[in-house]
Amino acid sequence: MTESIRVLHVDDNPDFTDLAATFLERADDRFVVETTTGTAAGLDRLAGGSGGGDGVGDADIDCVVSDYDMPDRDGIDFLEAVRDRYDDLPFILFTGKGSEEIASEAISAGVTDYLPKGRETDRYELLAHRLSNAVDAHRSRVKSETRRRRLEGILKTAPGCITQLGRAGEFVFVNDRAEEVLGLERADVTDRTYNDPEWRIRDLDGEPIPDDELPFRRVRDTGEPIYGYRHSIEWPDGSQKELLINGAPLFDDGQVESVVFSMVDVTDRRERERTFKETKKRLELATEATGTGVWEWDLQTDTVVWDETLERVMGLEPGAFEGTYEAFAERVHPDDLPAVERKIERSMKTGGEYRTEFRMLRPDGEVLWVEGRAQVFDDGDGDGYGNGTRLIGIHHDITERKRRERELERTKRRLDDILENTPMPMFLKSADGAYLLVNRTYCELFGLENEDVIGHTDEELHPPDVADGVRANDLQVISRGEPLTAEERIVADGEERTYLTTKVPIYGAERGDGDGDGDDSVAVFGVAKDITEREAYRTELERRNELLEEFAAVVSHDLRSPLTVAQGRIKLATEECDSADLDAAAEALERCQTLIDDLLQLARNESGTVDMEPVVVADAVRECWRTVETEDATLKVETTRTIRADRSRLQQLLQNLVRNAVEHGGSNVTISVGDLPDGFYVADDGPGIPADERDDVFETGYSTTARNTGFGLGIVQRVALDHGWSVTVIESRNGGARFEVTGAESA
Numbered sequence: 001m002t003e004s005i006r007v008l009h010v011d012d013n014p015d016f017t018d019l020a021a022t023f024l025e026r027a028d029d030r031f032v033v034e035t036t037t038g039t040a041a042g043l044d045r046l047a048g049g050s051g052g053g054d055g056v057g058d059a060d061i062d063c064v065v066s067d068y069d070m071p072d073r074d075g076i077d078f079l080e081a082v083r084d085r086y087d088d089l090p091f092i093l094f095t096g097k098g099s100e101e102i103a104s105e106a107i108s109a110g111v112t113d114y115l116p117k118g119r120e121t122d123r124y125e126l127l128a129h130r131l132s133n134a135v136d137a138h139r140s141r142v143k144s145e146t147r148r149r150r151l152e153g154i155l156k157t158a159p160g161c162i163t164q165l166g167r168a169g170e171f172v173f174v175n176d177r178a179e180e181v182l183g184l185e186r187a188d189v190t191d192r193t194y195n196d197p198e199w200r201i202r203d204l205d206g207e208p209i210p211d212d213e214l215p216f217r218r219v220r221d222t223g224e225p226i227y228g229y230r231h232s233i234e235w236p237d238g239s240q241k242e243l244l245i246n247g248a249p250l251f252d253d254g255q256v257e258s259v260v261f262s263m264v265d266v267t268d269r270r271e272r273e274r275t276f277k278e279t280k281k282r283l284e285l286a287t288e289a290t291g292t293g294v295w296e297w298d299l300q301t302d303t304v305v306w307d308e309t310l311e312r313v314m315g316l317e318p319g320a321f322e323g324t325y326e327a328f329a330e331r332v333h334p335d336d337l338p339a340v341e342r343k344i345e346r347s348m349k350t351g352g353e354y355r356t357e358f359r360m361l362r363p364d365g366e367v368l369w370v371e372g373r374a375q376v377f378d379d380g381d382g383d384g385y386g387n388g389t390r391l392i393g394i395h396h397d398i399t400e401r402k403r404r405e406r407e408l409e410r411t412k413r414r415l416d417d418i419l420e421n422t423p424m425p426m427f428l429k430s431a432d433g434a435y436l437l438v439n440r441t442y443c444e445l446f447g448l449e450n451e452d453v454i455g456h457t458d459e460e461l462h463p464p465d466v467a468d469g470v471r472a473n474d475l476q477v478i479s480r481g482e483p484l485t486a487e488e489r490i491v492a493d494g495e496e497r498t499y500l501t502t503k504v505p506i507y508g509a510e511r512g513d514g515d516g517d518g519d520d521s522v523a524v525f526g527v528a529k530d531i532t533e534r535e536a537y538r539t540e541l542e543r544r545n546e547l548l549e550e551f552a553a554v555v556s557h558d559l560r561s562p563l564t565v566a567q568g569r570i571k572l573a574t575e576e577c578d579s580a581d582l583d584a585a586a587e588a589l590e591r592c593q594t595l596i597d598d599l600l601q602l603a604r605n606e607s608g609t610v611d612m613e614p615v616v617v618a619d620a621v622r623e624c625w626r627t628v629e630t631e632d633a634t635l636k637v638e639t640t641r642t643i644r645a646d647r648s649r650l651q652q653l654l655q656n657l658v659r660n661a662v663e664h665g666g667s668n669v670t671i672s673v674g675d676l677p678d679g680f681y682v683a684d685d686g687p688g689i690p691a692d693e694r695d696d697v698f699e700t701g702y703s704t705t706a707r708n709t710g711f712g713l714g715i716v717q718r719v720a721l722d723h724g725w726s727v728t729v730i731e732s733r734n735g736g737a738r739f740e741v742t743g744a745e746s747a
Contacts, residue, residue, distance in 0.1 A: 002029075002030055003030070004030050004031075004032050005028070005030045005031050005032065005062045005063065005131065005132070005135050006032045006034065006060050006061050006062050006063075007024065007031055007032065007033045007034070007061075007062065007063050007064075007065060007131060008034050008035075008036070008042060008045060008046065008061050008063070008064050008065070009021060009033055009034070009035045009036075009065045009066075009094075010035075010036050010037075010038070010039060010041075010042035010064065010065070010066045010067065010070075010078065011035070011037065011066070011067040011070070012037055012038060012067065012070045012071055013037075013067075014035070014037050017035035017037070018035065020033070020065075020094075020124060020127070021033035021035060023121060023124035023125075023128075024124060024127065024128050024131070027124060027125050027128035028128050028131075028132060030132075031128065031131070034061075038070065038071070038072050039066075039070060039072050039073050039077070039078040039081070040072055042064070042066070042078065043078075043081060043082070043085075045061075046061060046064075046082065046085070046086065046089075047085070061089070062090065062135045062138070062139075063089070063090040063091070063092065063112075063131055063134055063135050063138075064082060064089060064090070064091045064092070065092045065094050065127070065131070066078050066079065066091065066092070066093055066094065066095075067094065067095050067096070068093060068095035068096075068097050068102060069095065069096070069097045075093050075095060075106070076093075076102070076105050076106060076109050079091050079093065079106065079109045079110065079111055080109055083109070083110050087110075088138065088141075088142075089138075090112040090113075090131075090134040090135055090137075090138045091110075091111055091112050092111070092112055092113045092114070092115060092127070092130060092131065092134060093106045093111050093113070093114045093115070094115050094116075094117060094127060095115075095116060095117060096116065096117040102114075112134045112138075113130045113134055115127055115130060161174065161175055161177040161178040161180070161181040161182060161262070161263050162174075162175040162177070162260070162261070162262050163175070163178070163189070163260070163261045163262075163263065164250075164258050164259070164260050164261075165194055165216055165258060165259050165260075165261070166257075166258050167220065167256065167257060167258060168193075169193045169194040169195065169216055169220075170190075170193055171189050171190045171192060171193070171194075172190075172258065174186045174189045174190060180265070181241075181243070181263055181264070181265045182233070182235075182263075183235035183236055183237065183241070184236065194214060194215075194216040194217075195211055195214060195216075198234070199233040199234060200233065200234040201214065201231055201232070201233055202231060202232045202240075203231055203232075204230055204231070204232070204242070206232075209231060214231075215229050215231075215245050215247050215261065216247070216259055216261075218247075219247045219248065219249050219256070219259045220249065220256050220259055223249050223251075223256055224249070225246070225247060225248040225249065226245070226246065226247050227246050228244065228245075228246065229244075229245045229246070229247070230242060230243065230244055230245065230266070231243060231245070240267075241265055241267050242265070242266050242267045243263045243264065243265060243266065244263070244264045244266045245261055245262070245263050246261065246262050247259055247260065247261045247262075248260055292309065292394055292395070292396045292397075293306060293307055293309040293310020293311070293312075293313050293314075293394065293395050293396075294306075294307045294309070294310065294392070294393075294394050295307070295310055295328075295392070295393055295394070295395065296390060296391070296392045297325060297328070297390065297391040297392075298389075298390050299348075299389045299390065299391065300389065302324045302325055303322070303323075303324065304321075304322075304323055304324060304325055304327065304328045305321075305322055306321045306322075310395055313368070313370075313395070313397050314331065314360065314362055314363075314368070315362040315363055315364055315366070316363070329341075331360050331361055332358060332359070332360055332361070333358065333359035333360065333361060333367065335359075336358035336359050337358075339356065339358065340356060340358050340372070343356045343372075344374070344391065347374060347375075347376055347391070348376055348389075348391070351376050352375075352376070353373065353374065353375045354372075354373070354374055355371070355372070355373045356371075356372050357369065357370070357371050357372070357398065358370065358372065360395070367399075368397055368399045369397075369398045369399045369401070369402040370395040370396060370397055370398060370399075371395070371396045371398045372393060372394070372395050372396075373393050373394055373396075374391050374392060374393025374394075375391075375392060375393065376389065376390075376391055377389070377390045377391075377392055419437075419439045420439055420440050421440075422439060422441060422527075423441055424441060424527055424528060424529055424530075425438075425439065425441050425442040425445055425499070425527070425528045426438070426439045426441070426442065426525075426526065426527050426528075427439070427442055427525070427526050428506065428523055428524070428525045428526075429474060429523060429524045429526075430523055431478055431522050431523065431524075432457075433457040433458060433459070433471060433474060434455055434456065434457055435453045435454050435455065435456055435457070436454065436523065437454070438450065438453050438454070445492050446461070446492055447492075447493070448461075457471075458470045458471055459471070462490065462491070463491060466488075466489060466490055466491060469488060469489065470488055470490075473486050473488065473501070473503060474503065474524045477503045477504065477505050477522075477524050478505060478522045478524065481505050481522065482505070483502065483503065483504040483505075484502070484503050484504075485500065485501070485502045485503075486500075486501060486503075487499070487500055487501075487531070487535075488500075488501045488528070497530060497532045498530075498531055498532045498535045499528040499529060499530055499531065499532075500528070500529045500531045501526050501527070501528040501529075502526065502527050502528075503524050503525065503526040504524070504525050504526075505522045505523070505524065506522065506523040506524065506525050507522055566585075567586065570582055570585055570586045571586075574586075610645070610646035610649055610722050610723055611646050612644045612645065612646060613644065613645070613646075613647060613747075614642050614643075614644060614747035615642065615643060615644070615645045615647050615650055615747070616641075616642050617639045617641050617642070617643060617650075617673070617675075617680050618637045618639050618640065618673075620647065620650050620651050620654055621635070621637055621639070621654055621673045622635075622637065623651060624651045624654040624655040624658060625658065627651075627655060628655050628658050628659050628662070629659075629662070630658065630662055631662065631667035631668075632667045632668045633661070633662050633665075633667065633668065633669045633670070633671060634668075634669075634670040634671065635670075635671050635673075636670065636671070636672040636673070637673055638672060638673060638674035638675070639673050639674050639675045639680050640675060641675050641680060641744075641746065642746065642747045643679075643680075643744040643745060643746060643747055644744070644745045644746075644747045645723060645744065646722075646723070649719045649722065649723070650719070650723075652715060652719055653715070653716050653719040653720065653741070654673075654682070656712040656713065656715050656716050657682040657716060657739055658671060658682070659712060660712050660713060660737075661682070661684040661686060661736075661737070664684075664686050664687065664737070665684045665685065665686020665687065665736060665737075666686060669684050669685060669686050669736075670684065670685045670734075671683070671684050672684070672732075676740060676741075676742060678742050678743060678744060679725065679740065679741045679742040679743060679744040680741055680744070681738055681739060681740045681741070682738070682739045682741075683732035683733070683734075683736060683737070683738035683739070684732065684734075684736040684737055684738075685732065685734035685735065685736045686736040686737065687735075687736065688731055688732070688735050688736045688737050689729060689731075689737050691731075694728075694729045694730070697713050697729060698713050698714055698716070698717040698727070699714065716739070720741055723743075723744070724743060725741050725742065725743040725744055726741070726742050726743050727739060727740070727741050727742075728740050728742075
């Protein structure tokens, strides 16, 4: 496409500027003419103001055409104002008031060209010609200056010296780095040739290099560049320097006219290369293992070349792939090929990089996902389609990543299903308190739609007292970065309910404030369980426990006191007279005391609370043995287990089992305590319990002897239930009773 030329024509006569624009645009279709009717508007236009133009800045104006005689200022003043801001912008003075004096003044002020208007229309053709020449010359100067600056930058920043040798091997150019690399002043270098004996050129083994194998001769004689060639030279001070040399030929009429070299002093690098040789090998192996292959497409020859890594990734032998673009396209999945080709075409048009993900087909039919990246390199005339244009890129195997992404997507869908179908309210809130996500149960609880909740806060959705409590818990989770389980009160359908809510911090979540700044923060995810009925039951249980405590207090104080008095009176009476009735009364009072003790123990165990800790069963057995009247009974401790239990409550259980064995098995009974897979047993060699009575022994008040209260085994069962254990009774190996406690957790 031909590049347009944008012209700003400044004249105080709008009819003249319109006419001139028409003739100019007819004379050359590249011209796009804008006009202003004064110099102030012209400067405004150049600076990017309204100025009668389209508001585009001065970068779009290629040349200014101006009249001389104008009301606000003359053309020379306007030229000087333009030069103050845009010193190299072409400026043509096109005026009806022409004179040698004006022309001389214009030239002194730096005008590009000077042309009187005249009366004939051919003046516009001449103006068009002058405009075209001025702009082309300006653009050429800009391009030349750009190339010159680029070359100067390259020469200035090159890590080694740049030299040019003529066909005979003489130095015709050396940059400023020659002294640093070659140890010589530029003038001294140009006095030498490529094979000067004073350099004592040697290979890396210290052997002289034949003249026809030196870098200059190799490039000149073959016309082929060399890269990475190394040899040593001797500096004037006698030290040996190792140089890394790259060389390329410059042609004239098909013949090598000269050779350009870049040389870098790598003397120190060689030692580092030895040191890192093994590291380099490991790095090469690691790079190869990444599955990243390099490819190159030469658009001039339509040749596509893959490196060995890409061939290996694609299931090919080294060197097996070398073909055209069509051969590459055959390896791309048909469904993805159109998108890939659009990316390539856009990259070639813009000269930029492209990046895309697509599928490729291996010869065995396996489908690979690759990430492709490429960059256009133009070795020709720079138009994007010139001689030597190449597309160089990489293909990285991302098949495993895609597999993980699909698995994550499936997992996400499953989690979404779980979230949506969980019968408990679930939600996600930002650090600012705005809801980011809620499930269906949450919406149904409050009779809201999803859009009524997302983006809103608790303050907007719930009464102030409810919102304040919920928000306080959220802030605690965020500030501490720890999970929190708390009871929260809500109001739904006018009914107050209690929920047990567990909240956890979620890191890396978007703030959700809509500002798009991408800051990461802590969100709060929560799950709530309706415990309204449970709380009501707990309240009732607490009330009953209070009654039990009151009952225990009455029994302990109001009954013990008169019983103690009665026992004292009977003792005094037996000292005055000997009567069997007094003995019976004393025995009855003692039974009452035992009954009171068991009732108190049973009542105080009704709370059901246990404080779990590791307890050695053998230690607990021996402790209770010391606190129970065992007469001549024998204890065999065969347990080695440690379980999680409430120590005092476990001792209550063991005391009652031991007391039960002594009371029913006699004074010389043998009691054994041993291990079960998930608990322990207490067995004796007494008379045992009939099979038809074993289901009744744990009932409160049940006893087979008149002396017992019948509460002991009921207490055993209560302690077991409070721990989450089970207790059963069977016949022991010696025919006695064996109580088995199961469901205990090992510690």
